[in-house]
Amino acid sequence: MMTDNDPNADDSSMNRRPILKTVAAGGATAVLAGCIGGGDGGDGGNGDGNDGSSDGDDGSSDSGGGGATYDVGLVNPYSGDLAPFADRNDRGSDLALSEINNESVAGGKINKITADSETTSNAGVSASQKLVNQEGVDVLTGPCSSGVAVSIAESVTIPNEITHIMINSTAPGITDLEDNGYVLRSCPSDxxxxxxxxxxxxxxxxxxxxxxxxxxxxxxxxxxxxxxxxxxxxxxxxxxxxxxxxxxxxxxxxxxxxxxxxxxxxxxxxxxxxxxxxxxxxxxxxxxxxxxxxxxxxxxxxxxxxxxxxxxxxxxxxxxSPPIESEVYQTFAEEFQNEYDRQPTVWAAYAYDAYMMLGLAIHSAGEYSSDAVANAIYEISRPEGTEVSSIAEGKSELDAGNAINYQGASGNVNLDENGDPSGxxxxxxxxxxxxxxxxxxxxxx
Amino acid sequence: MALELQLVVNGIVFGSIILLASIGLSLLYGIGDFANFAHGEFLTLGAFITFAGYVTFGLPIYVAGLMAFLFVGALGVLIDRILMTRHRDSTPIILLILTIGLALFLRAVIRLQWGDNQRTLGMPLERGTELLQGSVGWIDYGIRITSTDIAIVFLALVLATGTHLFLTRTRMGIAMRAMSDNKSLAKVAGIDTDTVMTVTWALSGALAGTGGMLLAMQTGVLFPRMGFNIVLVVFAAVILGGIGSPYGAMIGAYIIGIAQEVSVMIPGISAEYRYAFAFLIMIAVLLYKPQGLAGGRW
Amino acid sequence: MALLEARDVVSGYGDVEIIHGVSIDVASDEIVSIIGPNGAGKSTLMKTLFSLVDCWDGTVTFRGEDVTHDQTSDLSRNGMCYVPQTDNVFPTLSVEENLRMGGYILGDPPKENYERIYNHFPILEERKSQQAGSMSGGQQQMLAIGRALMLDPELLLLDEPSAGLAPDLVDDVFEKIIEINEDDTAILMVEQNARKALKFSDRGYVLEMGENRFEDTGEVLLNDSKVGELYLGG
Missing domain, CATH: 3.40.50.2300 (Response regulator)
Structure with a gap:
């Protein structure tokens, strides 16, 4: 669950408040309620849509001027037991990033910064500390093994209030982490x-x-x-x-x-x-x-x-397995095949979806910060919204003030209240x- | 609880793998008075040289193993001549840090050369031959053995015997034992202690290189931490046997190898704890014989 | 010219100077004893002569050549061998292996070298396969001397060869030393059993506080009342 006494959150929402009041006067309370609730009610959807639209406007004006860069960390097992997963995560995320950065979200581009988790908790934690403390990323993705992911969540991302999107960590225990809503994943729980x-x-x-x-x-x-x-x-x-x-x-x-x-x-x-x-x-x-x-x-x-x-x-x-019969998956697989000359694995699809959701969440929030992403990411894939499966569609719906329901390559990726999609x-x-x-x-x- | 003879056999195979590493580690400790923390990397390197010979160059496995023996032995000489010769009189803590640094360096070189992903020796799979089947009372003597198992035990014993002959029959071998006994007297007697140290590094490296080959044959999988992962068990065998005594190390290797395999038969001890059990045995023996089985002797 | 000439030798450990300019001569075929109270620097002097302790000042010549800073192994090669006071055998090696290590410099020493030693010490031949550490103190002392004789040295340095031995064994060891000397090996030894040692020594030096105090033939020193009173226990 979100905390509303987080200083960063206050800073960013301070600037926002006048805009919210003027543009989305009626929905503002609902928006905040929705955010604080971590998306436990669908009724916040309209408000969010409005919020997204106002920020989307800001975003498009920004993009004219070249745009901002959003640093996102990826802790990836380039070495160690799970090294085969590293390429999958890179390929999937890069595919999503090329689409996101082509379109630009909230007027900016996502810059992925990687670090090696070595498939061990020690190395993973120090790699993410480096990403958070030195590179200053607001959102961290990865790592791979659930054990390493939990170590990172407990010692780096949760205490620093960094939004942490896990791509391959399927341990059921992650569902029960006391993460204040900062930890979520694009892969289903085991x-x-x-x-x-x-x-x-x-x-x-x-x-x-x-x-x-x-x-x-x-x-x-x-x-x-x-x-x-x-x-x-x-x-x-x-x-x-x-x-x-x-x-x-x-x-x-x-x-x-x-x-x-x-x-x-x-x-x-x-x-x-x-x-x-x-x-x-x-x-x-x-x-x-x-x-x-x-x-x-x-x-x-x-x-x-x-x-x-x-x-x-x-x-x-x-x-x-992703819904391989679905159109979304087939498009993804085709692009993946073109780009990498091979068929994607489900893990590449999870990585792809993680970054797509991140992109849409940034656009929806209209800004890039840990809290903004953590709040918005639940809202861009609600069953009530209009189904979208690309950044372009998502942007145009959001800009038009509509709620969206992102349909991912790996499935409908509707996050439950714990930040888990069903698989x-x-x-x-x-x-x-x-x-x-x-x-x-x-x-x- | 039944005694499964198969577990004892497995223990002998595993003991044979750590045997060669244990002898080399013990020799270096006995003669040079320091623990070589890079010994695990010697094993890893031996495994990867075997890989290079067998997979990359397509040589027969035992030729590849000979390469590992020679290459890691030569590496030992290089390390001694370039690095350790300057530290003959350094304090133990400096030698400790030095060999740890060496371990990290070697592991990095292995990573650069062979990458981080695991490699496979790809030796043909072989179903174990059932030698015996059945049980008497509480002893289940059903045993299955593969030719790889036999080769591992045989090679380890041949090299251990060779080492024994070297240490007792050759001038250099006796000088190694003399130096382990009393370094200053060795110098007084005119023994070229510097050369003896270099030869010790060579022998220790060559044995560990071959141990690495046996390890790769057994697991089939190679990765940069493979040697490091078993080096603690090697230390346990060496300490159990009486650190500095290669003969103690031989006994220690088999005790540790068999104990950790057989431990799973004890109710309540899961396979997960077999390493812990190996250390428990070590501690128990040290309580009874604080200097290890060899008790400060060879 | 004497076989060994030490002139104004200064040495010590770390910062502590122990020998403050000692001079000693040993002629070929001589037995020379160094006596003196505990802490006089006798053992340190021996180690300095054998380059086991750095010589800070002064010179040591052996057979006319300056060997002050020679390596221990070079000294052995050139005919000077040394038997430490304690820990002077390799305990886990057999008797034969100990002797073999004594002749390490020769590569594999010829049979005659072993035989020469077995002639001096028949007990060593009897026990050649026994672990040195399991032998009695006297036998170990014989072995230690035997080890040093493997190179057939011209000068043998003995640091307290009788240390820790029962009185009858002391005489045995001294007898052997005389026997070795008769075989054309000069002996320089440090002894606590000063009275006995001086009896068969050609000459003796009395060291005190790291300096020469007296120097004369064994007989004169034995009969010198001052030496007798101060260093020979009356």
Missing amino acids: AFQGQALAQVVSDNDISSVSLIVVNNDYGQGLADAFQKRYKELGNTVETTIPAEQGRSSYSAQLNEADNPNSEGIVFIVYPQSFQTMIREAYQMGIQENYEIFGAESMVSDEVEQNVDPVAINGMKGTNP SYQHWEVIDGTFEMQGFVDTGQ
Whole structure:
């Protein structure tokens, strides 16, 4: 939830107030109420629309004069366990930025400043401290792993009242952070994926499993959600075995998972550890005796390229998936293909949406500050608004004083009161060493 | 609770991997009186040289391993001649900082050369052969072994034996032991302690380089922190065995290797805690024998 | 010209000057003892002669050459060897390995070198595979001397060879020293057992407070009442 005693917020709204009063006299109270409430009521929508329109006017006059630059930080795992994610985040965000900066939002351009999280909390926190304290960014995006994201949120972004848009951090625990509304994400919580994975395992008639789980917020969160749903579906989790990243051997974990009561083993680990694990599992003959499943973290080029197909063929799991049939996604995928000569992953779509929402929020707020973005970003994707899927559409609707509902490449990205979008998932199976999507999961909820 | 012999076998394999690193670390400590914190990076480098030989140049794996042995050994010589020779009489804290700096430097070089992303050795997958199957009483003697496992244990033992012969049969090897016994007497006796130190670096590096190759063969995955991630366990083995004693280190490596694998059979100890268990064993032994198993002897 | 000539040697540790200009000669085939009270600087002088302690001033010549600042290993190579007072064997090495290290400079020392030492000390041959650290103090002392003899030196520096030995063993060690001397090795030694040492020494020096105090043949010093009273315990 927003605080209204934040000095920065006061400064910026001080300048605004006369404008609000004159241009949107009637709606002003509603606007503030809406902001403070963090978007818990749709009735603020009109007011916001008006607000956006007045600032949009300011914005267009600014853009004539060359415009402002809005520094946004991206903490990205350029090295470490999750390094494969860094490119996806860069590609997705750059695609969005080229559109945003072509059109300009609130008369300015977004300047992305990156820093390496090294996939560790220490490095991630110091990288974001640098972005916030030295580069002076008002909005931070990234990092990747949920554990690192929580460290950054707790020690950098929340205390400094920096709006923090997480792109890949899917740990359910993030939903419950006491973040005063500064932390939100463009990817869905694993609570949803855990349910989908449980559904898939259950649908395969596997009624008891061992879980091998990376021992961080991501793994714990996903495992908890899995376990809860899997039990609701009438099945048993025999053991949950934590596994640390970067070990040279996981034979002990695999031995523990090698449990005669289990019919399957579910891996909720990262690609690097998984490669070592699955190699050892094969040597131990695990694949002969158990059905194996994996979470989305497994789905990566690295696993496809580096793991011998015989070790993973037949493995099944889930992956967050954008609504690939939707027009928005197809346009995004086409542009992505043109730009990078490859098909986007869902993570690129989340990164793309994060920056698109950020762009629209800046335009809607008419200014760039942490509080302005945090307030506006909930409002540009409400079901009541006019559906838009590009910056140009969004700007023209906002400038006309209408509320908008951004339709993202990754889905409708309607943020709930915790700043979480709901996701959609596909289930996959490894066929000839490749992850093949098999259609959307019906979680029956 | 059943004793699974498989876990003991796994422990022997893991013990063999840390064996070579432990011997080298212990030699440097015993002879040079300092802990080489760059030892983990020696392992990493050995793994990546193996990668370069096996994947980049397409050489047979053991030729690639020989490259790792020679290259990291040569690196040890270089480090000693360029850097450490100026610090023969430096205080332990300076040597500590020096080797930590060296570790960071080497890791950066590895990152520059091979990048941050993980690499894969891509050795063919092999299903373990079932040697035994079944159980007697509370002992489950079902064992599965791969040829890689056997190669790892064999190579480690061959090199450990080679090191033993070197230390007991050659003039240089005996001089290393003499210097570890009493450095000032070694100088009085006319032993060229400077050269002995350089040879120690070479041997320590070569053993760690080969250890890195074994590590890469076992995990299949290479990344810049791989050596650093196990160097603490190597230290545990060395301290358990009696720091400075290569023979103690050999015993320590196998005790630590087996203990941490077998620990998962103890009810309530999850696999996550096996490293912690290895250190617990170390502490327990040190309480009983404060100087480690070798008790200040070789 | 004497084999070893030390002239006005000044040395010490850190800032503390311990030897304040001592002069000593050792001729070929001589046994020379340095005696004096504790803290007289006897051991420091030995270490200075063997370049284990820096010589601050003065000169040391050996066989007519200035060796004041020579490396320890060069001195060994050229015929001067030194046996420290304590910790003078490698405890975890076998007897044979200890001797081998004594001849390190030679590469692999020839068999004769071992045999020469085994002739002096038959016990070492009997125990050549035993760990040095597990032997008795007297045997270790023999080994220490044996190690230094591997290079067949012209001058042997012995720092208190009888330290810590039982009285009958002291005599054994002294006997061996005389035997070695008869084999054409000059001996310069520091001794606490001053009376016994002077008896078989050709000459002796009395050091006190880092300075020469008396110098004469062993016999004269033994019979000098002043020396006897002050340094030989009456």
